[in-house]
Amino acid sequence: xxxxxxxxxxxxxxxxxxxxxxxxxxxxxxxxxxxxxxxxxxxxxxxxxxxxxxxxxxxxxxxxxxxxxxxxxxxxxxxxxxxxxxxxxxxxxxxxxxxxxxxxxxxxxxxxxxxxxxxxxxxxxxxxxxxxxxxxxxxxxxxxxxxxxxxxxxxxxxxxxxxxxxxxxxxxxxxxxxxxxxxxxxxxxxxxxxxxxxxxxxxxxxxxxxxxxxxxxxxxxxxxxxxxxxxxxxxxxxxxxxxxxxxxxxxxxxxxxxxxxx
Amino acid sequence: xxxxxxxxxxxxxxxxxxxxxxxxxxxxxxxxxxxxxxxxxxxxxxxxxxxxxxxxxxxxxxxxxxxxxxxxxxxxxxxxxxxxxxxxxxxxxxxxxxxxxxxxxxxxxxxxxxxxxxxxxxxxxxxxxxxxxxxxxxxxxxxxxxxxxxxxxxxxxxxxxxxxxxxxxxxxxxxxxxxxxxxxxxxxxxxxxxxxxxxxxxxxxxxxxxxxxxxxxxxxxxxxxxxxxxxxxxxxxxxxxxxxxxxxxxxxxxxxxxxxxxxxxxxxxxxxxxxxxxxxxxxxxxxxxxxxxxxxxx
Amino acid sequence: xxxxxxxxxxxxxxxxxxxxxxxxxxxxxxxxxxxxxxxxxxxxxxxxxxxxxxxxxxxxxxxxxxxxxxxxxxxxxxxxxxxxxxxxxxxxxxxxxxxxxxxxxxxxxxxxxxxxxxxxxxxxxxxxxxxxxxxxxxxxxxxxxxxxxxxxxxxxxxxxxxxxxxxxxxxxxxxxxxxxxxxxxxxxxxxxxxxxxxxxxxxxxxxxxxxxxxxxxxxxxxxxxxxxxxxxxxxxxxxxxxxxxxxxxxxxxxxxxxxxxxxxxxxxxxxxxxxxxxxxxxxxxxxxxxxxxxxxxxxxxxxxxxxxxxxxxxxxxxxxxxxxxxxxxxxxxxxxxxxxxxxxxxxx
Numbered sequence: 001x002x003x004x005x006x007x008x009x010x011x012x013x014x015x016x017x018x019x020x021x022x023x024x025x026x027x028x029x030x031x032x033x034x035x036x037x038x039x040x041x042x043x044x045x046x047x048x049x050x051x052x053x054x055x056x057x058x059x060x061x062x063x064x065x066x067x068x069x070x071x072x073x074x075x076x077x078x079x080x081x082x083x084x085x086x087x088x089x090x091x092x093x094x095x096x097x098x099x100x101x102x103x104x105x106x107x108x109x110x111x112x113x114x115x116x117x118x119x120x121x122x123x124x125x126x127x128x129x130x131x132x133x134x135x136x137x138x139x140x141x142x143x144x145x146x147x148x149x150x151x152x153x154x155x156x157x158x159x160x161x162x163x164x165x166x167x168x169x170x171x172x173x174x175x176x177x178x179x180x181x182x183x184x185x186x187x188x189x190x191x192x193x194x195x196x197x198x199x200x201x202x203x204x205x206x207x208x209x210x211x212x213x214x215x216x217x218x219x220x221x222x223x224x225x226x227x228x229x230x231x232x233x234x235x236x237x238x239x240x241x242x243x244x245x246x247x248x249x250x251x252x253x254x255x256x257x258x259x260x261x262x
Numbered sequence: 263x264x265x266x267x268x269x270x271x272x273x274x275x276x277x278x279x280x281x282x283x284x285x286x287x288x289x290x291x292x293x294x295x296x297x298x299x300x301x302x303x304x305x306x307x308x309x310x311x312x313x314x315x316x317x318x319x320x321x322x323x324x325x326x327x328x329x330x331x332x333x334x335x336x337x338x339x340x341x342x343x344x345x346x347x348x349x350x351x352x353x354x355x356x357x358x359x360x361x362x363x364x365x366x367x368x369x370x371x372x373x374x375x376x377x378x379x380x381x382x383x384x385x386x387x388x389x390x391x392x393x394x395x396x397x398x399x400x401x402x403x404x405x406x407x408x409x410x411x412x413x414x415x416x417x418x419x420x421x422x423x424x425x426x427x428x429x430x431x432x433x434x435x436x437x438x439x440x441x442x443x444x445x446x447x448x449x450x451x452x453x454x455x456x457x458x459x460x461x462x463x464x465x466x467x468x469x470x471x472x473x474x475x476x477x478x479x480x481x482x483x484x485x486x487x488x489x490x491x492x493x494x495x496x497x498x499x500x501x502x503x504x505x506x507x508x509x510x511x512x513x514x515x516x517x518x519x520x521x522x523x524x525x526x527x528x529x530x531x532x533x534x535x536x537x538x539x540x541x542x543x544x545x546x547x548x549x550x551x552x553x554x555x556x557x558x559x560x
Numbered sequence: 561x562x563x564x565x566x567x568x569x570x571x572x573x574x575x576x577x578x579x580x581x582x583x584x585x586x587x588x589x590x591x592x593x594x595x596x597x598x599x600x601x602x603x604x605x606x607x608x609x610x611x612x613x614x615x616x617x618x619x620x621x622x623x624x625x626x627x628x629x630x631x632x633x634x635x636x637x638x639x640x641x642x643x644x645x646x647x648x649x650x651x652x653x654x655x656x657x658x659x660x661x662x663x664x665x666x667x668x669x670x671x672x673x674x675x676x677x678x679x680x681x682x683x684x685x686x687x688x689x690x691x692x693x694x695x696x697x698x699x700x701x702x703x704x705x706x707x708x709x710x711x712x713x714x715x716x717x718x719x720x721x722x723x724x725x726x727x728x729x730x731x732x733x734x735x736x737x738x739x740x741x742x743x744x745x746x747x748x749x750x751x752x753x754x755x756x757x758x759x760x761x762x763x764x765x766x767x768x769x770x771x772x773x774x775x776x777x778x779x780x781x782x783x784x785x786x787x788x789x790x791x792x793x794x795x796x797x798x799x800x801x802x803x804x805x806x807x808x809x810x811x812x813x814x815x816x817x818x819x820x821x822x823x824x825x826x827x828x829x830x831x832x833x834x835x836x837x838x839x840x841x842x843x844x845x846x847x848x849x850x851x852x853x854x855x856x857x858x859x860x861x862x863x864x865x866x867x868x869x870x871x872x873x874x875x876x877x878x879x880x881x882x883x884x885x886x887x888x889x890x891x892x893x894x895x896x897x898x899x900x901x902x903x904x905x906x907x908x
Contacts, residue, residue, distance in 0.1 A: 056798050058716075080804025091651070091796045094849035097563055100791075107792050108804035134562060156803065320879060338880030341748065342755045344762055346624050347879030349616075350590035361748060364755075366763035373623035374616060470746040529747075 005031050006068075007082075007165035007198040008053070013062035015048055015222075022048045023059070023222045030198035032165040035190055037213035038202045041243055045222040046202045047088070050171050053200075054085050067164030080108035084157035086170045090149055098124070098132045098140070098148050105155035119158045123151040126188050128181065142176040150185060160196055168192055170201040174208065186212040206260035210234050211252070218242055234258040295377070299348055301340045301358030303526055304390075304533035305381065306331050308397050309357065311534040312406050320351040322358075326526050327535070340530070345370035357400075359383035359393075359531060383531055385450045387418070387457065390532040410534060417537030418457055421544035424551040425459030432460035432547070433484035433514065434523075435506075436471060442506060443471040450528045451488070454536070458543035460486065476508030486547065487514040490525035521546045567853035570846055574860035578633070581867040585629040586621060588871045590878035593617045623765075631764035632870050633863040634776045635825045636835055640862020641780045642818040642825075643836025644843075644855055648790035649814045650720055653844065657822045657836035660815055661704035661727045664734035666826040667757060669700020671741040674752045691768075693756065694827035701826055704730050705819035709812070717808045720797075723815075758883030759830035761870050772824050779821045780859055786814060787851035794849060832885050834892030835862050845899060 006029035015023040023045045030036050040046050051057040053064050055071060064071045066083060074082075084105075092101070102123055106116040124130040127147040132140065137148065150173055157166045170189060174182040182205070190212050193199040203209045209216050210230040218226040218233060220242045226233045239247050245262060252259040299320045300306040306325035309318055315330055322340040325331045337347050340358060345367040348356060356362075356376050361383040368378055379400065381393045391411055398407020432455045434445035445451040447465035455462040463482045464474070474482075487509065494502060499520045502509075509515045527539050545551075587598050597617045603609035605622070612618060642657040650659060658664065673696035708730055712723030742750060789810045792800035801807050822836070839862040840854060847853050869887040876882055 054798070054802065056801075076801065076806050077804040080802060083802070085799075085802040087796075087798065090799065092794060093651070094653070094794050094844075096794070096849055100563075100848065100850055101795075104791055104795060104803065107788055323880070335879055338877075339751070339755075341751050342760070342762075342881070342883070344590070344874065344879065344881035346589045346591055346620060346874065347881055349620055349624070350592075350879050363752075364760075364763060366765060369765060370624045373619050375619070 007032050007066070007196075008167045008200065009063075009065045009068075010049075010053065011063045011065075013049070013052060013059055013064065015045075015052055015057065015059045021222055023052065026062070026219075026222075026224050028217055028224065028227070030167065030200050032196045032198050033194055034214045035193040035199045035201065035212060036215045036217060037209035038200065038217045038219060039204070039206070039209055039242075040219035044219045046219055047171060048222075049219065050169060050202060053169065054083070066167065077108055078163050080156065081161045081163055082157070082166050084153040084166070084168045086150055086153045086168075086173055088171045088175065090145065093138060095139075096137045098129065098135050098137055101137050101148055102152045102155050105152035105158075108156065116155075119155050120151075123155040123158065124148075126154060127151045128184055143178060143181060146173065146176045147181065147185070150188070154188070154192070157197070166197040168197060168199040168201075170199070172202050172204065174203070174205065182208060206234060206239070206247075210258045210260065211255055230258050234260060295354035297351070297353045297355075299337060299351055299353040299356050300325065300331075301337075301343065301356065301362045302383075302530040303327065304393070304531040305358050305397075307533040307535065308394060308410075309401075311410055312394075312397055312401050312403050314401050314403075319353060320348070322362075324526075324530055327533075343367055345374070349374045349376065355379060357381075357397075361530075385448060385453055385531060387453065387532065387536075390414070390536060393531070414534065414537035417541045421458050421537075421540045424544045424548045426548060426551060430460050430485040430547050431463045431483060431513075432486045432488060433463050433479075433482060433512075434488045435509075436490060437502070437505070442473070444474045445528075446470055446472055450532060451523070453532060454523070454527070454540055454543055455488070457540040458547055460543070460547050476506060479506065479508035480511055482512070484512050484514045485517075486519045486521060487512075488521050488523055488543075490528065491522050492525050494522055563848050563850075564853075567847040567850070567857070570843070570857050571853065571860070574857055574864065578860050578864045578867075581864045582629050582633065585632065585867045585871055586625045589620070589625060589874055591617075591620055593620065627764040627766050627769050628761050628870070629867065630769050630773070631761050631828060632867045634769070634773055635761070635829045635832065636866025637859040637863040638776050638780060638821045638825045639832065639836040639866075640839035640858040641783050641855055642821045643862075644840035644851065644858040645783050645786070645790065645814050645818050646836075647840055648793055648849075648851055649811060650724065651794055651796075653841055654837070656833075657818055658731075659727050660723060660819065661708040661730040661734075662701040662819050662822045663826060663831060664731040665704020665707075666697040666701030666823060667831060668704070668734040668737045668741075669696035669698070670756050670827075670830070671738050671753055672696055672700070674756065675741045675745045675749045694768075698823045698827040700734075701823035702819050704734065705815060705823075709815050718811050720811070755883060756830045757885070759832035759885035759888075760873075760881070760883055761829050761866075762881065763828065768828060772828060776821065776824055779817050779824075783814070783817050783821070784855040784859070786810065786817075787855050790814075790851040790855075791849075830883075830885065832866070832888055834888045834896070835866055838892045838896050839865060841896070842899065845903070 008030040010026055010028045013023055013026040026049060038046050038049065048057060052059045066074060066079065099120055102120045103116060106119065121130065124133060127150050129144065129147045129151055132144060132148065137145065140148065153168065157168065168189060173185050177185060186208055189199050189201060213230060215228065216230050216233040217224060218238060225242060226238050234249055236247055236249050239245055239260065248261045250259050250261065296317060297319045298309065298314060298317050300309045300318050301322045303324045303326060306318065306321045307327050309315060310328050310331065318331065318334060320335040320337050321331050322338060323336045324340055335351060337343055337351065340362045342364065343362060348371060353376055356371060357379045359382065360380045362380065371378055381396055382389060394407050394411050398404050434451040434455065436443045436445065444464040446468040447462065448469040449471065452462045452465050463484050489502065499518055502520065503515050514520065523539065527535060587595065598621065600609055601618045601621045604611040639657060646655045646657050646659050647653050670693050673693040677692055708723055708726045709718065711726035712718050745753065789805050792803045792805050793810065797807050840858045843854055843857045843861055847857065869891060870884055873882040873884045873887045
């Protein structure tokens with residue numbers, strides 16, 4: 001189980017709230033260069049898993065490590081250099097400009113202002129939102145806001161750190177996006193998952209997961225029920241068992257990945 | 263650099279120490295003072311009564327007697343005076359009681375070379391006598407002070423003579439709008455009622471001004487109700503009684519014995535008009551008194 | 561980019577406005593002092609002119625207007641900076657510095673000093689006796705905030721929402737306490753409480769300026785130093801944590817600094833409303849919510865506005881004086897409403 005190369009590792013994670021078992025003995029790891037998708041029906045425990053990893057939710061048993069080191073032993077600042085977290089939605093309702101919002105991603109860094117602005121521009125460009133640079137954040141559409149926050153998280157973990165490999169945690173980053181931007185977002189995440197960055201992303205769309213993830217984890221009722229490459233996991237059998245959905249799975253004519261037809 | 267500022271600081275600190283040390287009411291000679299600011303209705307009235315009226319250049323907003331004082335510039339309420347506002351009147355002396363404030367202004371005024379005289383505040387006759395003496399000394403008018411006191415004292419004695427038989431139970435009600443307040447012990451009205459030969463029933467229960475419930479009014483059983491002129495305003499006695507259902511059932515309400523006093527007599531200590539006011543109350547308390555005839559003799 | 565230039569411009573503008581307002585404040589008052597004399601006195605104070613000892617103008621300027629102007633700057637800037645910090649912490653542009661109970665606690669403390677002054681179970685050292693209202697106002701304000709903070713804090717951290725509710729509850733309790741004090745108080749005490757609750761810079765003297773200025777300046781610098789943290793907090797507490805902020809520590813610091821700052825301001829000048837609410841709001845409308853500019857700009861504008869309000873308070877009913885809280889509310893409230901209306905129209 002112990003993977004020496006893992007940049008994010010979860011071992012035996014169990015979360016209980018009010019007598020209800022939300023997560024039960026979950027173990028997983030994300031290696032640098034790897035993109036891991038987490039699938040599961042509503043209420044399966046995906047967000048609980050996510051929040052336990054980021055430290056927003058206490059867990060009863062298990063261990064979460066970032067770069068071979070227990071996650072709560074990192075100082076907040078060092079952790080922020082390695083771990084970029086994109087939550088499902090943001091409560092920001094102050095009229096920052098888009099540039100200022102993305103610049104917030106540079107909060108942990110001591111880099112110069114000029115350098116920061118360069119990174120902000122590059123990050124916005126990556127998510128196809130550079131044209132929004134001077135717009136008022138509060139006046140953006142939901143999808144635009146989501147991309148701006150992705151740019152913010154990218155700007156946060158933009159450069160390699162001497163502290164270790166970086167990790168991107170994205171919670172449903174495509175929920176408010178049009179199809180083109182859904183693909184763009186995952187391409188960006190995929191691109192980021194290079195030699196020293198691992199990426200874990202919660203998704204709802206089978207085909208996005210199948211196309212961009214190296215590995216797919218399926219969670220049901222707080223338990224890890226399937227794990228492996230998209231080819232291994234995306235089977236009519238698993239999907240039927242977990243999602244109670246009858247699907248046809250074929251090979252994608254262009255990309256070769258599984259194609260789930262509902 | 264800033265040498266003068268620090269010198270000022272040193273001076274004000276020194277003055278603060280003096281002020282914190284306590285101000286004793288020691289009469290100082292202010293005969294030479296050409297410009298006076300008098301604070302508090304009673305202080306202003308006494309200054310005018312002792313012949314210093316033409317030197318008063320400003321007063322506080324409670325000073326409404328005599329007529330001449332009304333025309334003078336007002337430097338605010340006696341508890342929230344402004345140092346520079348007073349300085350702008352270019353006074354030599356600020357004369358008031360130890361109720362005036364805020365204390366912060368005193369060292370500023372003293373830095374501005376204004377002499378500050380604080381007389382002891384109080385609501386009894388001894389206090390009035392003391393203040394008349396002190397002020398007369400300050401103005402170097404001992405004769406005027408003596409005359410004023412003798413006049414007041416004679417009026418008080420005359421009032422005392424009128425009291426005969428059962429002393430009336432008296433209640434003072436302050437009611438502009440809403441719930442009325444009753445004047446308890448240790449107030450100017452308490453002194454006036456007592457000197458006029460009445461019993462201030464509220465003083466049996468509390469000091470200063472308090473709200474009293476309609477039921478408590480019944481237990482107090484006042485024979486006479488006093489209201490201030492401004493409380494009555496344009497209301498009739500019947501209207502006034504109807505506002506407080508408890509009052510109508512008291513002896514005062516049943517006999518419609520409601521008397522009016524001038525409200526300016528009742529704040530800021532007793533003043534030169536106290537004697538007349540007591541005398542007038544005494545006449546109302548004892549309308550059948552034979553002494554009534556001899557009163558004007560003074 | 562445009563906005564940052566705007567922010568820089570505003571900071572420069574305010575940096576010029578404040579000294580100008582200070583000069584106006586020194587030149588304004590019921591006593592008319594010719595400008596030439598004012599210049600002479602000011603120059604003499606910095607050693608550039610021959611002092612004229614014993615001149616009445618010099619005394620008025622040095623003993624009254626200078627400390628009063630400095631107090632206005634200290635109180636106005638502190639209230640505005642603390643207001644900006646609380647609006648950031650509560651992620652609510654309508655929060656004011658009193659939201660954590662400091663104002664209501666201070667009012668209760670002042671009320672206790674005024675009404676029960678003579679019968680307190682302890683005696684203040686002689687130095688503080690003259691300042692018992694200030695001292696108890698400060699203690700009350702700070703104590704109330706600590707209580708609010710305690711109520712809002714569990715092992716899992718501090719809940720801003722719980723603190724908000726606790727602030728309301730403590731406010732209600734203080735209100736009941738004030739009501740009781742009002743009932744016990746005699747007429748004179750009532751007037752004193754009323755005047756205290758409307759604020760005044762009239763209590764300014766060199767003693768209290770020298771005693772409190774270092775603290776108030778330091779508090780503001782520390783709060784301004786929390787600007788990046790406040791920016792991160794606007795995203796939400798979790799996001800701020802992900803951005804490397806020690807959120808619980810940051811919250812504690814903001815609350816303590818604000819309680820100290822507002823506590824000092826209130827104890828020096830009584831209750832002065834609207835500055836802490838309107839000033840940061842106003843600045844935000846011009847340059848946006850970036851605290852790195854918002855905090856210093858609020859500091860400067862708060863000081864300038866309070867000086868303006870004080871000048872009006874001093875002159876309008878001279879030789880008497882209006883409580884400054886009346887002026888700030890009278891100017892602040894309609895202005896605030898007009899801003900809200902404009903903003904509403906812009907949003908549609």
